[in-house]
Amino acid sequence: MAEHRPSAAIEAVESGLAAQGYMASRQIATAVYLAQQIEKPILVEGPAGVGKTELAKAIAAWRGLKMIRLQCYEGLDEAKALYEWKYAKQLLYTQILKDKLGEVLGGAKTLHAALGQLHDFGDVFFSKEFVESRPLLQALEQPTGCVLLIDEIDKSDAEFESLLLEILSDFQVSIPELGTIVAAVPPTVILTSNGERDLGDALKRRCLHLHIGFPEQRLEERIVESRVPGISQTLRKQLVGFIHQVRTLDLKKLPSVSETIDWARVLVLLQASELGHEMVKDTLNVLLKYEADIEATLPQVTTFVARASHHNVFG
Amino acid sequence: MRENLHRFFRAARGAGVRVSPAESIDAMRAVANVGFSDRGILRDTLLLTLAKTEDEKKALGQCFDLFFDLPESSQTEPGSRGEEREATKSQTTGRADDQSASGLGPLAQMLLSQDRTEMAAAIAAASSAASLPDIRYFTQRGIFSSRILDLMGIARLRDDLDDLAATDTALTERLTAALNVLRDNVRDTVSQALLLYGREEAENLRNEILRNAPLSRIEPRQVAQMQLLIRQIARRLRERYSKPRKRQRRGHLDVRRTIRRNAAWGGVPFLTAWKRRRRDRPKIVALCDVSGSVARVSDFFLLLIHSLHEVVSDVRSFAFSGHLIEVSDLLETQSPEQAMQEIMSKVGFGSSDYGNSFADFEKQWMSAITQQTTVIVLGDARSNNLDPRADILRRIAERSKRLVWLNPEGRTAWGFGDSEMPRYATFCTVVRQCATAQQLERAVSDIVATYQ
Numbered sequence: 001m002a003e004h005r006p007s008a009a010i011e012a013v014e015s016g017l018a019a020q021g022y023m024a025s026r027q028i029a030t031a032v033y034l035a036q037q038i039e040k041p042i043l044v045e046g047p048a049g050v051g052k053t054e055l056a057k058a059i060a061a062w063r064g065l066k067m068i069r070l071q072c073y074e075g076l077d078e079a080k081a082l083y084e085w086k087y088a089k090q091l092l093y094t095q096i097l098k099d100k101l102g103e104v105l106g107g108a109k110t111l112h113a114a115l116g117q118l119h120d121f122g123d124v125f126f127s128k129e130f131v132e133s134r135p136l137l138q139a140l141e142q143p144t145g146c147v148l149l150i151d152e153i154d155k156s157d158a159e160f161e162s163l164l165l166e167i168l169s170d171f172q173v174s175i176p177e178l179g180t181i182v183a184a185v186p187p188t189v190i191l192t193s194n195g196e197r198d199l200g201d202a203l204k205r206r207c208l209h210l211h212i213g214f215p216e217q218r219l220e221e222r223i224v225e226s227r228v229p230g231i232s233q234t235l236r237k238q239l240v241g242f243i244h245q246v247r248t249l250d251l252k253k254l255p256s257v258s259e260t261i262d263w264a265r266v267l268v269l270l271q272a273s274e275l276g277h278e279m280v281k282d283t284l285n286v287l288l289k290y291e292a293d294i295e296a297t298l299p300q301v302t303t304f305v306a307r308a309s310h311h312n313v314f315g
Numbered sequence: 316m317r318e319n320l321h322r323f324f325r326a327a328r329g330a331g332v333r334v335s336p337a338e339s340i341d342a343m344r345a346v347a348n349v350g351f352s353d354r355g356i357l358r359d360t361l362l363l364t365l366a367k368t369e370d371e372k373k374a375l376g377q378c379f380d381l382f383f384d385l386p387e388s389s390q391t392e393p394g395s396r397g398e399e400r401e402a403t404k405s406q407t408t409g410r411a412d413d414q415s416a417s418g419l420g421p422l423a424q425m426l427l428s429q430d431r432t433e434m435a436a437a438i439a440a441a442s443s444a445a446s447l448p449d450i451r452y453f454t455q456r457g458i459f460s461s462r463i464l465d466l467m468g469i470a471r472l473r474d475d476l477d478d479l480a481a482t483d484t485a486l487t488e489r490l491t492a493a494l495n496v497l498r499d500n501v502r503d504t505v506s507q508a509l510l511l512y513g514r515e516e517a518e519n520l521r522n523e524i525l526r527n528a529p530l531s532r533i534e535p536r537q538v539a540q541m542q543l544l545i546r547q548i549a550r551r552l553r554e555r556y557s558k559p560r561k562r563q564r565r566g567h568l569d570v571r572r573t574i575r576r577n578a579a580w581g582g583v584p585f586l587t588a589w590k591r592r593r594r595d596r597p598k599i600v601a602l603c604d605v606s607g608s609v610a611r612v613s614d615f616f617l618l619l620i621h622s623l624h625e626v627v628s629d630v631r632s633f634a635f636s637g638h639l640i641e642v643s644d645l646l647e648t649q650s651p652e653q654a655m656q657e658i659m660s661k662v663g664f665g666s667s668d669y670g671n672s673f674a675d676f677e678k679q680w681m682s683a684i685t686q687q688t689t690v691i692v693l694g695d696a697r698s699n700n701l702d703p704r705a706d707i708l709r710r711i712a713e714r715s716k717r718l719v720w721l722n723p724e725g726r727t728a729w730g731f732g733d734s735e736m737p738r739y740a741t742f743c744t745v746v747r748q749c750a751t752a753q754q755l756e757r758a759v760s761d762i763v764a765t766y767q
Contacts, residue, residue, distance in 0.1 A: 006349040007356060030349075030359040037348045038341065045369075088579060198554060204367040205337055211369050 009033055022051065022058035023215075023223045031210045032059060041168050041189035043153075043199070043207035049256030050212045051223075052192040053151055059188060060147035068142075068187075069149045070135040072156035078163060082173060084132045090125050126177040136167055137181065145185030153203075154196040161203050168206045215257060217244055223257060228264040238275040239264055241308035243287070249300070251293045263287050277305045316351060317343070323361070323382055325448055329512040330378040332371045338364060354383070381511055420471035426493035427486075434497065438504055441466040447508045451516040459505050464498070522547075526753045530612045531723055541752065542651065545615050548756045549622035556626040556763050596628035597766045598687050600715075602676065604694030605658060606636035606667035612723045612749065614655050616693050619759060621646045626763055631683050634658050635672035636665040641680065667697065669735065670704035677707050684714045689762055693721045693749070696729070696736040703735040705742065712742040717765065721749035721758055 014029040024032070032055075035042045044052045060067035070081055094101075108114035133141060139148040150164070167173055171183040191207065193199060215223065220240045224231060231239075240260065247254050255263075263286045272279055280301050288294045324339050334342075342364040349356050358379050366372040425433055445462040472494065479487045509517075525537065525544055533541055572588035601620055603613035613634065620630055634642045640662055645654045684690060690711055696703075712718040720743045722729065722736060729736035740746045749758050 007353050010349075010356065026355065027359045027363070030356055031363050034345050034348065034360060034363060038344045040341065087585060091580070201333075201367075205335060208341075208363045209367045209372075210363060211372060 006033070016062040017055075017058045018226070020058040020061045021226050022054055023219055023226060024055075024058075025212075025215065025219060028055065028210065028212065031208055035188060035208055039171075039186050041191055041207045042210050043191045043193065043204065044210045044212060045193045045195055046212035047214070047254065047256055048194055049258035050214060051257055052190075052212060053149065055212075056147055056149040056190040056192075059190070063147070063188075065144065065188070066142060066146045067149060068135050068139045068146050069151060071151045072153050072160070074155060074157060076156045076160055079134070081134050081136050081160070082163065083134055083137045083175060085126070086130050086132050090130055093125065128178065131175070131178070136164075137173060139187045139189075140167070140171065140173065140181055140183040142187065143184050145183075146187045148187045148189045150189065150191045152194060152196075153191045154193040154199065158200065161200050165202055165206065168203070214247060214254070217241065220244075220257065220260060224260060224264050227261045228268055230268050231264055232273050234274055235267060235272060236264070238305075238308045239267065242275060242280070242304050245300075245304045245307060246287070246297060249296060251288070251296060252290045253288070253293065255287045259287050275305050275308060277302050280305055320346065322448055323379075324365075326378055326382050326511040327365060327375055329515050330374045331515050331518075332366055332375045332378070334365050378511065381507070384507075419475050420468055422468040422472045423475045423490060426472075426490060426497060429493070434500065437467055438463065438500060442504055442508070447505065448512050450505070450509050451513045452520065453509060453513070453517065455513075456502075456505050456509060459508075460498075460501050463501050463505070467497075526756075527751050529723075529750045530615055530752065530755070531609065531750065533611070541615060542618060544752055545619050545755075546622060548752065548759075549619055552623060552756070552760055552763060553626050555760075597626065597689060597763055598629040598685065599627055599631070599689050599691060599762070600680075600683055601630065601632040601691045601693065602639070602672070603632065603634050604636065604667050604669075604692075605634045605663045607664050608667075608697065609693070609695050609723050610659065610663060612755075613693055614651075615752070616721070616749075616755060617642070617646060617655075618651050619755060620691075623759075623763070631680070633676060633680070634662050635675070636662050636667045637671065638662065638668070639672040639675035666699050667694065668701050669694070669696065669698040670702040670707075673704045673707040673711075677710065681710075681714070684711060686714075686716055688715045689717045689719060689765070690715045691719045691721060691762065692739075692743075693723075695722055695724045695734065696720075696739055697733045698735050700733045703738055705735070705738050708739055709742045712744070717744040717762075718742060719744060719758070719762060720746045721755075722746065723750045724748070725750070 010026070010029045010033045013033045014024050014026070017024045017029065017032070031042050034040070044055060046052055056069075057067060059065075105114045105117055108117055131137075135148070139146055153161070153164075168189060171186040172180050174180045214220075217240055220243070221236055224236050224240060243255055243260050243263075263283065266283050266286050267275075267279070270279065270283070281298065284294050284297060284301070288297060320343060321339075324334050324342070327334050342361060345360050345364050346357065349360050351357060358376070361379060362372050362375055366375040419427070425437065441463045442459075444466050445459060447459055447463070450456075450459055472490075476487060476490060476494075479490065521540070522544055525533075525541060528537075530541070567590040569588045569590045573584055573586070574582060576586050576588055577584050599620065601617070603617060605613050617632055617634075620627070620632065623630070631641065631643045632646060633639050640658075642654070642658050645657055648654075649657070692708075708718070720736075720739060724734070724736075726748055728734065729740075736746070745761075747754070747758055749755055
């Protein structure tokens with residue numbers, strides 16, 4: 001068994017991502033490490049705004065690789081995701097090469113002979129020059145490898161999932177006219193999903209499954225610290241404490257990490273050094289995105305603020 | 316170690332996590348990479364490679380903790396146990412010396428030496444020899460316990476005990492006490508194994524029984540389980556029917572989209588676009604009898620219907636016994652238990668009056684029924700000899716797409732006593748018996764399927 005201190009390697013991943021401003025939990029770091037070791041895509045699930053997309057960006061920045069992003073939506077198909085023939089270019093070239101073709105075929109006496117000569121050209125017009133590569137093909141063609149982010153896969157149709165299977169398991173695609181294209185360097189693939197629909201078992205089987213939930217208080221404090229450098233320590237603790245209490249409420253959309261960061265930025269902009277309930281009430285719309293949620297939270301604000309500052313003193 | 320992993324995969328399957336061979340290969344490869352040294356990392360690794368939903372992650376996490384508590388994996392922490400062994404050895408050797416333990420069987424000697432590590436190892440060896448991971452049902456506990464004890468040599472121990480009983484009573488007592496401890500240990504091992512490997516099977520069996528039990532007669536303690544089962548059914552139906560209902564209707568050219576798509580080639584139609592037709596999501600109006608005889612069934616039916624959000628776009632439910640009220644909002648905003656209680660306090664437990672309830676519906680909510688609506692009536696059609704008002708039911712049937720009547724009573728009882736079923740049945744598209752969870756599932760599944 002290859003014992004090469006995996007815990008050290010995982011810590012290296014953690015600090016590498018941290019250097020890019022992404023505070024990864026142990027589980028996330030393990031997933032990234034494993035994805036690299038056994039060359040598997042990672043399927044990241046979790047509520048919106050917990051940093052699923054950010055993870056891919058951070059990995060790309062840390063490894064110094066190019067990031068190729070494919071945003072999924074309903075109706076996304078092969079032509080937009082994989083490759084397309086450049087019809088216009090093909091047409092144009094046939095026009096330009098008309099005379100040349102005439103010369104070549106001029107010597108032929110019968111239609112049959114002309115056809116035979118034409119066959120000798122091979123499939124000139126269906127060669128690599130006429131392929132428009134879309135994100136998936138681009139990712140395979142990168143000479144140094146890349147990070148391929150397939151964002152919000154749950155938004156695409158079930159058929160598109162099947163299209164991905166070949167790429168995800170073997171890092172290759174088959175184009176009927178060209179044959180099979182194999183990746184020069186297998187890309188690191190990150191798929192994200194908000195759980196809008198259940199993904200197929202075939203797709204899940206090919207991936208490591210990572211669920212990112214809301215981070216723990218400590219971790220979230222570190223995230224805020226790295227993302228909003230100007231924030232005072234007291235405010236940071238109170239703010240994260242407050243948000244953790246809001247998350248215990250039964251809301252339509254719970255505030256996630258991105259909202260925490262936005263809110264922290266707003267508070268820094270307002271030059272707050274402490275959490276006051278007046279200020280919280282004024283800026284609650286940054287945190288909560290539904291009128292009903294704001295109304296549900298407002299009566300609790302005073303208690304939450306008190307508890308957050310209380311916790312800060314004694315905790 | 317590979318053996319251990321294989322056993323863990325089996326335990327994982329027992330916990331309801333679907334582990335395919337391909338996934339177990341992945342897990343093996345991943346574990347080969349991270350090694351066994353760090354338990355936290357190992358746990359994360361297995362969770363990442365095997366569990367594919369959040370529920371599965373939770374189940375697998377529990378399974379992992381339970382599994383690595385088993386004595387089978389005790390070799391991973393020999394340090395602490397070893398010290399213990401030294402301590403117990405020095406204690407017991409003094410006593411064991413004067414009483415000659417020679418002539419006793421190996422099991423008796425092991426028990427007398429009171430070496431816990433050795434005993435745990437022996438139990439583990441005997442359990443794998445008895446193929447303990449094959450345990451499925453709680454009824455097998457006895458047989459597996461005795462099989463393990465047999466393998467450990469309990470027959471010889473009994474002979475020893477018989478021999479000793481005449482000569483050395485003190486030693487006999489000690490041996491008997493030790494044997495009882497051993498029995499307890501084996502029983503614990505078997506129970507834990509059952510928890511690990513048999514959970515899924517036991518649950519399947521229980522669910523199978525529950526699915527075919529009459530809903531109206533299940534016991535109060537089974538209600539929670541039944542609700543769980545109904546939610547499972549709802550999830551299954553959602554998975555089956557929530558796929559995008561898109562179907563191409565070949566033959567009708569979508570001129571607008573074709574022109575737009577081919578703009579790059581000057582409007583020469585290289586690519587054609589065809590008109591698509593979207594299917595309607597089901598619209599359901601449910602009328603549920605909540606009088607004493609069928610209240611339970613209505614309860615579960617309403618729970619099922621209201622758990623189908625992604626499949627059914629619009630549900631309006633009404634409850635009645637003597638008169639009829641709308642209960643959709645109650646069910647949407649409150650937990651099922653609370654909602655049912657409130658419904659019961661408003662209209663429940665009276666004697667049912669179908670005629671009056673239908674009249675209530677026609678007066679106030681007839682407009683809720685459109686050509687796309689399926690109307691479901693759930694009730695036993697026992698109207699206590701009051702006017703059944705079948706004419707209203709006819710008008711409901713005429714307005715709606717389908718009228719489905721679900722009756723918890725068996726077919727043979729229809730039409731006897733005060734049952735008006737035959738009279739109502741003439742206006743219904745479908746009439747079916749619906750007494751168990753399984754029948755309920757089939758009925759709702761068929762209703763939803765007609766919209767696909």
